[in-house]
Amino acid sequence: MATFGSSVRRGLPRVPGGEPWPPAGVAPGGSEAAVAGASAAVAGPSVVAEPPVVAGPPVVAGPSVVAEPVEASVAAPSTSSGTGAPIAVAEPVDAASAGSPATSAEATVAAGGRAVRRGLPRVPGGEPWPPASLVPAVPVAVAAPEVPIVERATKERDETLRSAEAPLAPAVAAAAPTGTKALRRGLPRTPGGEPWPPEGFAPSTATATGQAADAAPAVIAETRTAVGAEAPAAAVVEAPLAPAVPATPSGVPLDRPLPFPRTVWAGTGARTRPEQKPEPKRIGPFTRGQWAGAVIVGGAGLLYAAAMAVFAVRWLLSTAWGVDFLAAFPGEYHLPAGAPVGFPAWLGWQHFFNVFLMVLIIRTGLTVRTEKRPTVFWSPRTNGRRKISLTLWFHQSLDILWLVNGVIFVVLLFVTGQWLRIVPTSWEVFPNALSAALQYVSLDWPTENGWVNYNALQQLAYFTTVFVAAPLAALTGVRMSGIWPKNAAGLNKAYPVEWARAVHFPVMLYFVVFIAVHVFLVFATGALRNLNHMYAAQGSTDPNAYADNWTGFWLFVASLVVIAAAWIAARPLVLAPIARLFGKVSGR
Secondary structure: OOOOOOOOOOOOEOOOOOOEOOOOOOOEOOOHHHHHHHHOOOOEEEEEOOOOOOOOOOOOOOOOEEEEEEOOOOOOEOOOOOOOOOOOEEOOOOHHHHOOHHHHHHHHHHOOOOOOOOEEEOOOOOOEEOOHHHOOOOOOOOOOOOOOOOHHHHHHHHHHHHHHHOOHHHHHHHHOOOOOEOOOOOOEOOOOOOEOOOOOOOOEOOHHHHHHHHHHHHHHHHHHHHHHHOOOOOOOOOOOOOOOOOEOOOOOEOOOOOOOOOOOOOOOOOOOOOOOOOOOOEEOOEEHHHHHHHHHHHHHHHHHHHHHHHHHHHHHHHOHHHHHHHHHOOOOOOOOOOOOOOOOHHHHHHHHHHHHHHHHHHHHHHHHHHOOOOOOEEEOOOOOOOOEEHHHHHHHHHHHHHHHHHHHHHHHHHHHOOHHHHOOOOOOHHHHHHHHHHHHHOOOOOOOOOOOOOOHHHHHHHHHHHHHHHHHHHHHHHHHOOOOOOOOHHHHHHOOHHHHHHHHHHHHHHHHHHHHHHHHHHHHOOHHHHHHHHHOOOOOOOOOOOOOOOHHHHHHHHHHHHHHHHHHHOOHHHHHHHHHOOOEEEOO
């Protein structure tokens, strides 16, 4: 590099990510006359020639790179292995010191070199650049086809061109003579840009200049052909870059959402879909709100119907037919001779046990019906494979106790003659039952003394409960329990389990309704007197004798406390130890 007055300015890399071009330590070649001419050259902007066309697949030629002005003229650097195609760099020189263009070119070719491709003129109306006097010999060493420049490298190079050519545009435009013919403009350098060169940038001043410019493509083609023919077989191929992501004209990659500022809003009359509300929790077929509505509407309907029934029945009993009917059938008939009067103590105890067991049976029956996944199971010691839930075991145990209590109750009824009070003994029971029902509906209730005799409607209700409903509940419960033989095909066919299930639940509802109506009438027709009859076994033929006695009431309260305590204690923690006395208890 000491032979030359100054070092070669290094420009942009030829490959993406490579070192600046030309490589460090590469000395320019050429004749001494070219070097001497270069040392006396006039400073001016240097031109970097386009990459040459090589033999092989078609190559897309990129636009030429225009570098910034430099102080000294240098010849093109010699080819260095592994750096890509060679490139020529030259500066304008004085024509007197350079000699004729033909002589310099011939000397270059004779010296074993090859002429560098000349491009467009640097000044309006000038000769192609570089001048013929500054064309050094450039040995070519290219073997493999050069990889086409991809979109990212092209974009970076175009940015460099714009930055380098911007300072030259005013000077060149000022040097162009007025009235000259504008240069033909070609394709834009950047996507979406204006045609190149810019308008008014390089106008032509003479026809000869235009002819020289027209001849430049031919020279370029010849140079490319020569380069391709002499290209050696050892050239470095640029590594392919990652495919570029397509972008919009504004530069936004298409793999990202477009920036879209909101400019439109819904008006006051816009239709919006409200958010879907969560599904309300259902209790059976209805939600809580629906049940509340059903109770309110149903209660109001029943209240209205009851009021209409009261007015209608009172009007009916006020007629002549109603008066005669009540006189003939007051609501009760005389019992047979020898019927007992009053209630013995055993009947009061039986009544308490019956209420106690019936309340728990109803509670456990409803639990068994709604229980999905039992947590505790019971199995008998004799058959460990048969397992039932602890709730079902408790329900069946209560059924057995209730049946035992019922059998004792029925036996004592017939032994003591108390059956005459609840079993109808005359056909007069039916018209008297109708009379008693009309009196209840009209709110003018019968005033019989229960210590001596029941009215006909009570007698039919007690008879149905003891001798119809209770046996049905027992028979259907046994059919659904494990006591029933599973392998008795004929018996199962004669009495299907579906029939038992279809009857058992309605019978339970009957008991619920009977208990509710019975307790209501006990309190509505003289609570203290009626409670004394049943719980304290106190009464008299005089209906007002025990109307102010509270003994039966407090015994009734004590029985309610016992029933409530049993209701609360009916849980696995308390039932499991009792169940273990009769079988095995497990959690699965």
